[in-house]
Amino acid sequence: MELTALLLSRIQFAFTVSYHIIFPSLTIGIAAWLTVLEAVHQYTGKEVYRRVFDFWLKIFAVAFGMGVVSGIVLGFQFGTNWSELSRASGPIQGPLLAYETFTAFMLEASFFGVLLFARSRVRPGFYLFSTGMVALGTTLSAFWIMVNNSWMQHPVGYEVVNGQFVPTDWAAIVFSPVVWVRFPHMLFASYLTGAFCVAATGAWYALRRFSMPEAKVMLRMGLYLAAILMPIQLLFGHLVGDYVHDYQPVKFAAIEGRWHDEQPASEVLWAWPDEDLEKNNFEISIPVLGSLIATMTTDSKEVGLTNFPKDGRPPVLLSFLTFRLMVVLGLLMLFIAWVGSFLARKGRLAENRLMLWAVFFGFPMPFIAIITGWFTAEVGRQPWTVYGLMRTANSVTPTLTVEAASTSLIIFCLAYAIIFSFGTFYIHKLLRIGPKSVDDESSPPMPNRPLGAGMGNVNITV
Known part of the structure; x- marks a missing residue:
């Protein structure tokens, strides 16, 4: 395969966006969960919810920072690597990205500092309000990104003027029916990511008999939330499939692996x-x-793929496999959430080490499902950037050279590897320290012994 500026630009954007999506997926889910935690703490007065909140707020802060840093470069790539796309679609995509800044970033920047530094300086009601505003900010960020991407998947409310897509109906763009199935699908995926990470952390602590009151809260709340959301998520996944079937038949045929009518x-x-x-x-x-x-x-x-010319078909193998991996992971998460919730409800989860291990090892599943889902959506859209209107080959910067694209790809890979390594190391350090538990006021780090050692006499009720 010949290395071209187009191919390298596609690899670079796929790499950076795949890395970036990990962190917004986590922070959107954790922000909403922190709001619930703070509300429960203020309603019940139980300090265990406050300790879990303070613990996850630290992890949220690190993940949020990594998401911001990794996401900034995505905007620059539209100018450096995809200037033709920016020129043509700028009148629509530019305002949508600006709306994200004016709404999501404003809320996050205004209220995140309250969460980190002002609990003792503001009333409890305002602190809860601030937590909700941060959660709303992360949600609005996802909303405007999904509006932007959904317009590229199914362009509406525009006219072509001098080679540019000019908006004629913002209501049609923002309230497109495609947006209102894809946005909830992404939002619930983020909530499930947060739920599984929280439950997996609780399972990790339970397996090592560490911070048990907090572990029980994490297990129960994470699994119960996942058990409720997974069926809803599968429903919205089906609705997303309906839009693909109706508006992108060649993608649907590739996902289904259907060659003939x-x-x-x-x-x-x-x-x-x-x-x-x-x-x-x-x-x-x-x-x-x-x-x-x-x-x-x-x-x-x-319809089958042979109804479409070969240069109008997406890469079939990748679209076909990534979709099935996403579905399989979704079904596995449903199984873990339902069985784990049932055992927790019966007070038998702690006695079932196999299930605790399943919950623990389930934490990568939502991340992988989100990435494979985006691969299905974006690879399946090829060879178009703006579906049916502008091809990917015509979207790349005309003057971009192979050397420049290779250099930027290498730099991004190295920079992201460094960011990911330090961020992951620090989050792991926070997880080892764990929340401050009433069972251990000195809060020593998690013991350095093999996971599972000394588990023969675990006796907790979850």
């Missing part, structure tokens, strides 16, 4: 798509299920 259509559970031979190897499929999923009928005709 079928009526009724089968559902391919597993295969290895061969784009050269236009067929699936090792295919396992269920008849009729494809039509049922696509239209909720048993006899609909579904």
Whole structure:
């Protein structure tokens, strides 16, 4: 494969955005959870919720900072690597990104300092209000980004003037039905990320008999929230599939691994798509299920990839595999959340070390599911940046050289590796120190012994 400025720019943007999305996904979920924690603490007066809040506020601060730093460069890349896209879509994308600054960043910058430094200087009600405003700010940030990206996926409310996409109906852009299925899908994914990270931390502490009152709060609240949200998330995932089916049929065909028209259509559970031979190897499929999923009928005709020219198809293998990985991870998270919640409700979770291990090792699942979901959306949109209107090949900066693109890619990889290493190290240090527990007022770091050592006599009720 020949290295071109276009290919290197795509790799660079995919790398930076994949790295960046980890942190907003976590902070959106944690910010909302911190609001709930503070409300519960003020309502019940139980100090355990305050200790858990203070503990996760530190982690939130580090992750928030890493998200800001890693996200700044994304905006610069629109000018350095994708200037043609910026020139053409600037009248729409520019204001949308500005709205994010004027709403989300304003709220976060105004109230985050209150959370960190002013608990003793403001009334409890105002502190709770500030926590809610930070959570609202992170949510608005996700909203405007999803409006922006959804317009690129399904452009509406515009006209072309002198080669630029000029907005004619902001209401159509902001309130597009595509936005209102994709935004909740991303928002619930972030809430689930926070829930699984919180529950996994509680499981880690429970396995090592460390900060047990706080561990029980984290396990219960994390698993209960995930158990409630996972079915809703799967519903919105299906609604996102409906929009892809209606507005991006070639992406839908690639995700389904469907090469030829079928009526009724089968559902391919597993295969290895061969784009050269236009067929699936090792295919396992269920008849009729494809039509049922696509239209909720048993006899609909579904189009295949061969209806579209080869230069208008997305990379089929990657779209097909990333979608299935996302779905499998979603089902696994549903299983862990429901079984873990059931055991916690019955007071038997602490006795089931296998389940605690499952919860602990479940923490990467929402991150991977989010990344693979974005890969499905963005790779499946190819060869377009603005779907059906502007190709990716026409969006790159014309004067960008291979040497310049290679240099910036290497610099970004090194910079992000350093940021990630230091950030991860510090978050791990905070996790080892743990929350200040009434069981251990001196709050020593977590003991340095092999995880699981001395677990034979664990006797807690979660």
